[in-house]
Structures are given as C-alpha cells and as structure tokens.
Amino acid sequence: MTNTTWERLVDHQDLKSIKKFRSMPYLVKNIYASSLEDAKNDGWEFLSKIKNSNKIKIKKDKPQNEVFEDDVWLLFYDLGFTTLNRDRHFIMSYGEANGQTQQIDVFAVDEETIILVECKSAITPKDGIFKKEIEALGLKMQGLKNEALKKFPNRKIKFIFATRNYSITAEDRSRMCNSGITHLDELQINYYSSLAKHLGSSARYQLLGDLFATQTIKGMQNLIPAIRGKMGNHTYYSFSIEPEKLLKIGYVLHRNETNNSGLDEIQTYQRLIKKNRLNSIRKFIEDKGYFANSIIISINTKRALRFDLSEKQIKDSISTLGVLHLPQKYKSAYIIDGQHRLYGYSDSKYASTNSIPVVAFENLDEAEQVKLFMDINENQKSVSKNLRNTLNAHMLWFSPKESEKRDALRLRIAQYLGEKNDSPLYNRIIIGEEQSTPHKCITIESIRIAINVGNFLSKFDKKNILTQHGIFDSGNNDITFNHLYKYLELCLLYIKNNVKTEWEKGSTENGFLVINNGIGGLIRVINDIVNLLIKEKNIDPLNSTPENIAKATYYYLDPVCRFIDSISDEERNDIKTTYGGNGPIHCLRYFQKAIHNERKEFYPEGLTKYWEDHGKEYNQETITMLADIERNVKILIRRKLEDSYSSKWINEIPKPIFTKASQEAVKQEYDTGETCDFWDFITILNCKDIITFGKNWSDHFSESFTLDSEKKKTGGKTAKTDWMNMVDKLQKKAGKANFSVSKTDYLLLKEISARFSSNN
Secondary structure (H helix, E strand, O other): OOOOHHEEEEEEEHHHHHHHHHHOOOEEEEEHHHHHHHHHHHOOOEEEOOOOOOEEEEEOOHHHHHHHHHHHHHHHHOOOOOEEEEOOOEEEEEOOOOOOOOEOOEEEEEEOEEEEEEEEEEEEEEOOOOHHHHHHHHHHHHHHHHHHHHHHHOOEEEEEEEEEEEEHHHHHHHHHHOOOOOEHHHHHHHHHHHHHHHHHHHHHHHHHHHHHOOOOOOOOEEEEEEEEEEEEOEEEEEEEEOOHHHHHEOOOOOOOOOOOOHHEEEEEHHHHHHHEEEEEEHHHHHHHOOOOOEEEEEOOOOOEEEEEEOOOOOOOOOOOEEEEOOOOOOOOOOEOOHHHHHEEEEEEEOOOOEEEEEEEEEEEOHHHHHHHHHHHHHHHOOOOOOHHHHHHHHHHOOOOOHHHHHHHHHHHHHHHHOOOEEEEOOOOOOOOOOOOOOOOOOEHHHHHHHHHHHHOOEOOOOOOOOEOOOOOOOHHHHHHHHHHHHHHHHHHHHHHHHHHHHHOOOOOHHHHOOHHHHHHHHHHHHHHHHHHHHHHHHHHHHOOOOHHHHHHHHHHHHHHHHHHHHHHHHHHHHHHHHOOHHHHHHHHHHHHHHHHHHOOOOOOEEEEEHHHHHOOOOOOHHHHHHHHHHHHHHHHHHHHHHHHHHHHHHHHHHHHHHHHHHHHHHHHHHHHOOOHHHHHHHHHHHHHHHHOOOOHHHHHHHHHHHHHHHHOOOHHHHHOOOOHHHHHHHHHOOOOOOOOOOHHHHHHHHHHHHHHHHHO
C-alpha cells in the first residue's frame, strides 16, 4: 500500500490558483481581530480587513528556503509542466515498509517527463557540503522512480539538486554525477526562468534537451514526407512539419558551457527573438494567418539521416522523393532562420494542427551554420551595425577564421562591460538596438577598435596564419576572455573610483571621459602600460592573474587620474571635439603625455612627434604669419603687374576673379559706407590663379614665387605653387576648434613668410 500523497498534486486550471500563492513573497492567513497582538509577537503583521466579519488577514515574510522552493516551482510552471505538487507537504513512498517516505520539494510532470527536485538554500553565500543528503537521495532514487512510474507511466525521470547561495564542492558534484542527479544553481535557474518568460513554454524543450541530452523522445512521430536534393556540397531536405515537433527538437543557440550564468545566451536570445514580434506573430497565427516562406535548419546527427526512397521517382530529376526519419532527440535541429515564425507557435492551439515549410541541411558544422545565418541576416538593411556587432559576439565565437573568433572576443568584452551590473561601464554602452542617451553613449564598435588596434589579442591574415601574437591571447577564446575582461574591468574600475565626478557625466556637462573618445583612449593607454610592464617588470600576462597585472598598472594610471581631475577647459574641449577615428587617438596622446610627465620610463613611440604636430604651440604665430603672407603676396603681385603693364595690368587678372572680387567690394561698400578695394576680396588661391594665368608665371612670377626648398620640384608652375594650397587650408582651419599646426607646416610657413616680407 502506497503512502504517497497523490492528492496533493494539481494540474491544468487548478495550477493558476496555486501559482498565485507561490508567487507571493509572504504567507497569509485569517485570524480574529482580537488575536492580532499575539500574532505580532510571532512576526505577523496586519494586511487587510475581511468584509462583514470580525476577522482580518495577516501576513508574514516567507522563510528564504520556502521562497527558493517557490521560485523553482514557478520555473516549472512557466515551462509548461502540466502537473505539479500543491505545496511543501507532498510525500512519496520509496519502499515497501511503512514509513519509507520522502518529502519532495518540487514534483513536475508533463506528457513525456517526470522531474523531482530537492532544494537547498542559504540567506547569504556560503560553502555547502551535501555528502549525506546526496547519498541518502541516491539510495532512494530507484524506489521513487518506481512509485512515480506507477502513477505516470512511460515517462523519463530526472532528479535535480537545486541550490541557492551554496558553493558546491567537487566531491559533491562527482557524487551527483555518479548517481545521475543534475545540479542546478541559482544562475542556471534564473537562465531557464528568463528563457521561459521570453519564449513561453517551448523553452521547456531547451531544459529537457540539457537534462536528457542523449535520450530518445518516446512516442514522437518522426516520419516526414520529404524531397532530398543537393545545394553546393550540402545535402538538404524540403518538407512540411507540425510546429510542435520542430519546437521539441529545435534550438537557436550553441550553448557556451563556460558561461554558466547564461547571461550571454539569454541576451542573445532576446536579440535574435524579439518578444514584441513573437507576440504579434502569435496573434497572427491565432487569427488563422500562415507563412509561406521556409524555416531553415541544420539537423545534427552523428550518423547520416535515414531517408527511405519512394518507389515512385520523377525521371531525370536531380531531386528524390521519400520519407525522412527525423532524430527523436531534443536540441538536434539548429534553427538558422525563421525563429520568430517557429516560436510564434509556442503556447498556440495550432502548434499540432498547422504545418510549416522547412529546408533542412544535413550536418552543417557550426562554422557553416554561422556563415549561413550571417549571409541571410547581414544582407538585411534593417539590421543595424550595432546589432550585427552584438550578435557577432556570439555567432562568430565558433567561426573557423581565427580573426573572426578574435573579433567575437572583442565584441563580447564590449558587451559584457555594458551589461554586467558590476562593470564600471554598466548601462553606459549601446547594446543591440538600444537608443543612445547622454549617459549611454559608447558604441560597441569603439571598444572593439580600441582593443583591436593594440596587441591584447593575436592577429591573423586571410589564410589563418598568425601575424602578431597577442599578449593576453592563450589560443582559447573562453580562457582569454575571462583573463582579459577581468583585467580591463579592474583598470576601468580603478579610474572610475578615482575620478567619480567626471565618470558620471557621460556626454553631459561637457564630459569627455565616458564617451567614445575617452574610453577608446583609456583602453589604448592601458595596452601601452601592459607592454611597458612586460618590458620593464618582466610581467607575463599569460601567467599572471588579472588582479596582479592590474595592481602593477595602477601606478601608471594614477597620473591619468590626476590629469582628468585637473584638465583645463581648453584640453577638455580639444578632446571632446576631435571627431571620427582621430578622437580616441588624440585622447590617448593626452593620457600618454600625462603619464610620461610623471613616469619618464613610459615613453610610447611617436609621442614627441605627435605633440610637435598637435601641441598648438605654433598656433598664434601661424595665424599672424598667414595674414602677413596673404597681404605681402597680394602687394607683390600688384606691384609687378603695375610695373609691367601700367594701367592695363587689370587685363592680366582672370576676368571671373576680378568680377567676383569687384562685386563683393561694391556690396561691402554699400553695406558699410566705407570705400573698399577689390584686392581685399582676393584670396590666396585667387593669387595662385593670377600668377599662373597666361604668361604671367614665365614672364613675371616664377622666380619670386618658387621657394628655395621647392626649386628641385618637377611638374612646373602647378607643383611649385602647391604651397599656396597649404596656406589656404591652414587659413580655413585657423581659429576653429582643434586647430593645430604641425612642426613641418610651421617651418614651411616660416620660410614663406621670410621670403615675401623680404621681397616687400
């Protein structure tokens, strides 16, 4: 005789009322109002009055272990399990003797599986040793299986040991593995819970695929009429199938087992499958809508798919007719394209009655799956570069091209910096299709480029041949990611903690640091510092912890922090308004100079030359020289023309130039009332056209306008007057933001200025 309390199971509509109770964070009960004070002594508090009664409702926070059990129960409810235990008092027999019973925290059943869950939780993180509990459960498992199958026959059974805030020992993990028990911690439970909220009950098959990875789905009708053909070097099948079947065996992502939090997978699911679009497709399906275009999948199996040829074939056709035997295993069909169309059928009554067209490739490897996905989706103009970058952080992780795998690594670092809530750049980076704000204004692309331009990671050519070894690159993306991400996170956190006011500005209040230019500059200078540590301190990034490398880096980041704290308005504006690809580089040079001023051993290549060209020390003198050069050039031209042609010198000026300058002079005289000379409206480029007009160059100007430094130039008058183009460009930039004169241009201007002042 069984002692199992089967009456404490509920199913279908009754589950909704239990869900409401399980979802509440507190316990509720009714008492007489006169007993309230006594109840308060036991931790209860007043909730509400009961109408037309002398009773009241009181509440008390649930114990944390009960909250955890409820969270696990709610997970299986959201995943669409049809039968669950009512409360914590469900008991099962596991032996013949009276009293051989086990209380079950969560008992969940669907049409194919039975799940039994033991829950253990703590208020705060702590080490857990569960040798006794695991061994006791292992001894009872067979009896519990037999009991469950009497009530729910022909189902697969899995035992789960669920924990929250416990660190499980390697010995306990081994014990669970040997007993066939699956361990789920709070991160994995949160992952499946988030997936269920996003995909609906079809997320159940993702969990079952992980729990029963090698087992067959019993009772699944897997024979499908199909056409087999060839596309390139690949075999494919074309057929129609009920969405319910494809939902069972389908999956969207290659799970990255090293990321046990599921953060990346959940966020990538959310980008690949938009919930609002899913909801609109579900409504479309419920309104008897249908889709004519095919879902594209890759069916994965260790051996060739079975395909029974039909007796009747079409003569001379390169395609064949037959019956395809689909694999009866969860997660055996990778959904390459058509995710919304498929998952739109989850929780729909039409999932088992409609059919959808499918093109199924046979055994595409992961690299080919990724390539096909990108070929389909990158050609859609609606997919923004930022979204493609976000998706590539996951999709290119499996690429056969080493350069693309490194690109995925860079992109994932950027993504995690923006999405991990303990990151210094949390919610400051634009991810996917998010909109930029003054606070969230850094692009993934800017971080990708900043990591790429240095030597953090290895670089490869188009033939997959290594061209530069990365100082943090272990050759394994997962290991390299964990190492480099942690190091960059620590360095950026150090900056944040030391310049908090500037860090919080974003692009507001003329903020210059937590924008593309500033963060791009920081990542670049951190790379410079590591290279110095390798050279001067013999630090090996591959064999040192991120924490130790970061501690050594802080010594060189301190001058950067002091520079940020004391930055002048001119320097701030100079960094902020240097646009395009030059912006982060310009910011980098400021940071390099700040470090070098205090740490002389830090002397990156090109630093002196850069500030000679961008330091603005020649600006004021340059502006004066530009004005003097133009004035003296015009005086010289006019004097030589008048001396040669007397009153007819006007004829030696190109008519369009003379006409335009004269009109502007008349307008200016009319507007101001002051007499104007048309020479006032002749530009330096007009002067070039005048001296090269007709025979003017050979007759009057070749000697005067050929600089000593350019006498050896070939190309005639055009080449020898090219310096006038340089003067014109500097005139147009003079006085604007970020105007700076290189040392080379400055020295040339000095020669030009001396030449024409002496001629006058």
